[in-house]
Ligand SMILES: Nc1ncnc2c1ncn2[C@@H]1O[C@H](COP(=O)(O)OP(=O)(O)OP(=O)(O)O)[C@@H](O)[C@H]1O
C-alpha cells in the first residue's frame with residue numbers, strides 16, 4: 001500500500017485542522033507545566049503552513065510540501081516546539097526527495113531523520129518528558145513493522161495506540177528539558193503538551209491511512 005503526494009497534502013491540511021480543534025486543550029496542558037502557549041503556537045504555525053500549501057504550485061511534490069510546512073513552523077512559531085517540529089519536518093522532508101509513492105518504510109525513514117534533527121537541536125533523549133517520548137517509540141514500532149511487512153493501516157493503528165499510551169505515561173515523568181524542567185518534580189502528574197501534540201498527529205495519520 002502506498003501513498004501519493006495528493007495524500008500528503010491531504011494529511012498536512014488535516015493536521016492543520018486537528019491542531020486548530022485541539023489548540024485550547026494543548027495550551028491548557030502547557031499552562032499546567034509551562035507557559036500556556038503550546039496549542040496556540042502550533043495553531044499559528046499550521047495556519048501559516050496551510051497558506052503556504054495553498055500558494056504553492058499544484059504539482060508540488062511531497063518533499064516541497066513537507067519543506068513548506070517545516071519553514072512555516074520554524075518561522076511562525078515562537079517557543080521551543082515550533083523550531084523543533086519544523087526541524088522534524090525539514091529533516092524528514094529530505095528523506096522523501098524524488099519519491100512518487102510513499103509507504104511504511106518511507107514513514108519510518110522520515111521519522112528517523114526527523115527525530116535525529118530534533119535531538120541534535122534540542123539535546124533531549126527518551127524519558128525527559130518531551131515530544132520525543134512519543135516519537136521515539138512510535139518510530140521504532142513503525143520501523144519494525146516496515147521490516148516485517150505489516151500493512152500500513154494495521155501498523156499505524158498500533159502506532160496510534162502506542163502514541164496515546166506514551167503520551168499518558170509522560171504524566172509519571174519529571175521534566176528535565178524545556179520550560180517544564182523549571183518545575184522539576186512538580187511537573188509529575190501532568191501530560192507533556194508536546195507529547196500530546198505528537199500523539200494527536202500520529203492518530204490523525206492513522207485515521208487517514210485507515211480511510212484508504
Ligand atoms: N529540548 C527539547 N527536545 C524536545 N522537545 C522539547 C524540548 N524542549 C521542549 N520540548 C517540547 O516542546 C513543548 C513545549 O512547546 P511550546 O510550544 O510550549 O514552547 P515553549 O516551551 O513555550 O518554548 P519557550 O520556553 O522557548 O517559550 C514541550 O511540551 C516539549 O514536548
Ligand SMILES: [Mg+2]
Nearest residue numbers: 034035037038
Ligand atoms: Mg509553552
